[in-house]
């Protein structure tokens with residue numbers, strides 16, 4: 677199978693994302709460029725159970741939307757346009773992890789950014805987590821809003837939707853998605869008992 681390594685890594689992190697409760701049911705999605713400079717990327721399929729997902733179900737496509745490989749009865753994640761826009765606009769990004777993790781998403785619902793409240797946010801996330809303006813799921817407008825909020829950053833939250841983490845490899849993108857949820861959780865909890873101290 678072509679691009680086996682990339683497909684296997686997407687399958688493994690998809691299962692991890694589900695087990696770590698960063699997504700529910702079939703929500704969220706992961707994509708990886710097939711090589712460092714390519715406009716071709718591999719992406720999780722739409723609406724398939726993560727725990728039974730296999731490498732042959734991973735869709736290969738171009739940022740233009742052209743399908744390179746699609747399994748029988750399969751289709752790419754409905755949010756592929758957002759992934760394509762990020763790959764087009766950020767040549768440094770090789771992998772994208774999109775979750776609907778609950779604590780970070782609670783701030784996306786409030787449309788409030790997550791400030792720097794933990795020391796690990798500085799080395800791992802590069803600072804605070806901004807909110808991308810609202811756009812319907814699956815729209816190319818969502819891609820534009822996400823790219824705009826990200827700028828050169830490593831992650832953002834999407835208004836009333838979820839979390840996006842980007843990196844030079846899938847492992848780091850996954851770690852960032854996890855740290856965004858961790859920051860969201862601790863910020864949420866600290867606000868329930870007092871006034872959090874924000875780091876500069």
Ligand SMILES: [Zn+2]
Pocket residue numbers: 703704755774775776813837838
């Ligand atoms: Zn989503």
